Amino acid sequence: MSSRQRNGLILLIVAGLIAASAVVIAIRPTVLGLDLKGGIELVYRATGTPQNPKVTPATLSEAVQAMDKRVNQLGVSQPSIQTQGSDNIDVQLPNVSNVQQAERQVGNTTRLAFYDWEANVLVPPTGGAKPQFAAQGLATQDSGSLTISQGGGLAPGQSSTTAGAIGLYQAAKLASQQPARISAQGNSRKGPEYFLFGKPGSSACAAFAAAHGTKPVPGVHCLITGGTEGPVQAIGESVHSAVYSGLTPAEIKGTQLLTVPQGWVVVQGAPASFAHPLSTWDPTAGYYVLRDDAALFGSEITNPQESTDQSGAPAVSFGFSGRGANAFQSVTAEIAKRGSLASIGSQPINEHFATVLGTQILSVPQIDWKQYPDGINGAQGAQISGGFTVSSADELASYLRLGSLPVNLTQISNTTVSASLGAQALHQGLIAGIVGLGIVVLFLLAYYRLLGVIAVAGLVAYGIYFFALIKLIPVTLTLAGMAGLVLTIGVAADANIVIFERVKEEIRAGRSIRNGIIEGYKKGLSAIIDANVVTIMTAFILFVLATQDVKGFAFTLGIGTFVSLFTAVMATQAILLTLGNSKTLARPSALGAGRKHHVWRVDFMGASRYFFTLSGVILLVGAFAIGGRGLNLGIDFTSGTQISVGLNHPASVGQVRSLMSSIGEGDARVQAVTGDKALGPYGFQIASKYLSQTTFDQLRSDLSSRFGIRTNTVGNQDLNRNSVGPTFGATVEHSAVIAIIVSLLLITVYVTLRFDWKFAVPVLIALAHDLLISVGVYALTGRVVTTDTVAALLTILGYSMYDTIIVFDRVRENTRRMPNAAFSQIVNRSMSEVLTRSLATTACTLLPVVALLIFGGTTLKDFAFALLVGVASGAYSSIFIASPVLTHWKEREHGFRLRRERIIAEHGFVPAYAAGAGSDVDPERAAAGAGAGKRRRAATRLSEPSPEGVSAAEFEQMKRELGLEEEAAAAAGAGRGSGSTRGAAAGRGSSGTGPTAGRGSSAARSQNARSEPARSETARSAPGRSQPAAPGPAGRPGPAQPAGPAEESADFQHASDATSDDVVMPDQPRPRGGARQPRNKKHGRR
């Protein structure tokens, strides 16, 4: 396939993909995340159960499936339930109409359990007696045991003292006095459970009652911890923080902590009627203490349905699984056997089994030992009856149908986003994206003109593909994802800039436009691939390890980088090459590759000490800011609740604060929000310590009744909530640290493989520099650090690497090209070559980031600020930190040390830029030449290379490698000076007819001064002989010219491998009008 056909095919593919993308964009909906369309996000931490002590990927996946079934029953469209890390589950429910129901249903881990009642229920002791199980007491006709077993006038297990039940405090105290009884099969709960009680009449009870809008019951201990949600377990946190969280020291004084060990449960007696059940953990209800040794669990029942019992009353019937049926028959047989034994010598007694849902007894049916002496055959199923209404029976059946979860779940974060706030965020994000794209387009057009048009075409194609992919996969578009999208606009433009700068260099070096494009893409590609691989690796690590918010960001960043590789490399190359044959690109100036207006001649390495000092001062200030001010960590890390609410009626900050005080949150920070369209004229932001669901519901109800809460178009209240439990911050922190460590390791391995391990260390130092400067700026400015900040900081890792890799790629290339130069000279030259590109790419990335900062919403602004600091610091460190460190380290190597010593011996110091013969070769051609020694000798005639084959500089290089100049010089006579030798060579060059002939002659003049080390030594030892004459016109024979940048003209162009550096001899007089060679003081030290 010819080159033209290939380009045509690529353009056809590009056009086809654009058409296909347009179709996808038109027909597929965009999946918006919660932060853009509203909804709730619940994050749960999974912990083991006695049956599944460890949380494994399999159990987590099973839990997700069960939760998915529950969510489907809610009728939520486009829900998202995903595992996060090793033990978290993230549930996102967009546009839910009943937030409370969703929260109650999705993560409910309540399990159905069947207990042998008399064998496990503990009879409260009377007097100094020891507590015993009812089954033991029945054998001795103990009255307490008889009451608990036979009900004392009520059904056994019913919530009444007449059925043997006791108060909550007494039950918890009795349970706390028992030794742990750990059973992997029978325990329904893993680990101890903590009950914090307030003493009757204590300030703790009064404060608790006031906060929950209840009245303390006189003479009764009140349960404080967990409020009406019951006791707590310390999962992933200290017992103290789990139990006493939210209590003042004064309130803690009037409390008593009871610890119920594993193997015991406090259960609430069954209500007389489920039509009017007492609330869970109601202090006035009756409780029992059960040994937690269940015969079977709800996971072993099948097909639960609402039905009726023999009397026609509502009931719940179900079948058993194979194992469940056996276990059921076995336990009922045991109960029947015990009942028959207990009946010997007394009136007949039937014993019971209990069905318990969570900590609520549902029923305690008896087993008639006469009717079922061998137990009840589980194959026929069973029925739970007693006190149900039709709806409560149906609710229980529905719940059982959803299946139990194989793990315990604790909610660690709860975020509610109102739909209108989401819509506003989407609008702001779109504006920021459009403005960002527009600025980059303007920049590219202004800076690159025609190339800019092609780059913009590539960007447009990129934008279309990217948006189509987002819809096709589909990727849930979040605010963080939009930030990633805006950043990838910069990355996509970067790739174009890297290549375009390279193309311009190649064309300036004397290649034809077509060859310049081909070579530019070829040489630029390795740098782009290296840089993009690192970005993709970072994005991948973020995606795997980070929290859900960050995942969206990482995913869009990863996809965007992939797509930009295609559009910036393949598509733009095809366009350029197609245009390369046309008149549009007939002249190099059309590509901006005419005369180079500015050549960087800065002694970067010499100046590095000043930049190091500057960085040191910035870091020192940052370090003192960290120590003095610290980081302002958001609730993602410190735990707490943040609420944004729009009220219907006017309210003052004081009124809202007093409302917060009335629910026990007097410490809450209340701020009025003005100018927020979504919140309206009476918007407020409230930040408090972590609010439990009950307290939050209370607050919502109070706000609604006193001031009214704005409702959105779908009728939901405009109330944003972000509640983060104490363990969530630790999870975020942990995942960020892991992500940073893994990223750094991968980056190190990759840089070591692609470059050299010594290149990896400066990269890591530069990354540490960027991260710490960003952290320091956050400490200094006092901006809130959120999970978004962490995501942005992690992204900085990838971006900073991108820039550094581009610089190092050129250093690597120049190291091979400059076999005699000191490393500082190699780096100086590399930096001067890539600085324009670095500045352009940094501008291209910073411009959209600034657009985000100005036009984005609150979240995007958080991202943008961190990115702004990180990207600026990354660009700075890649030039002024990473490269100098590399230079210092590499110059300690034996080879470079010798080079430096030689240069100092010759010149008295190390010039900032390499000078002299032999400083620059094309390594590939040199290697090829070395391997083809026989052919070199066999060559007798040099013909003009094909214009499409090599550049003028390479043509001259080939001549040197073939040794033809020496032969010509020898033929011309040993007594002739080098000037005549060069003249002969140049004369041959000028006789060519191709477009490179003239440039070849010029290049020949400049190249001759550095043909081989031996010759350069001669030249240095006899400087008088190498004194140059004034430059002659192109194509004319003439002596070697010292070509400083000021002497460059449109018709005198250096090859990429023949810059002015190489022909300026340190012992030659300074060229007229040329800049003085900057002296590298550092490296010039003897």
Next chain:
Amino acid sequence: MGVLAWAMVGLAIWHFTIWMPDRHWGGIVGALIGAIVGAVLIGLAIHGFSIPGRHNTHLITTVEGIPGALIGIAVVYVVGDRRERARAAEA
């Protein structure tokens, strides 16, 4: 947070080693390791080998990292200088 402050002050002070002769053991990277390890170790030693938390990190905590960083750099420099002298003597 204390470790962050110490490491940061170590990194900051290391930047100024650019003004010193390059005789550190392991070069500029050796100096970096010396500065950070020194800052953290001395900081830890001052605090009885416990890390100051977020609420216990103050301005003085950062200052505590400075002597460690200087000692670390000095140690690396002395070792490097001795090695270079020994190498020169051998040569």
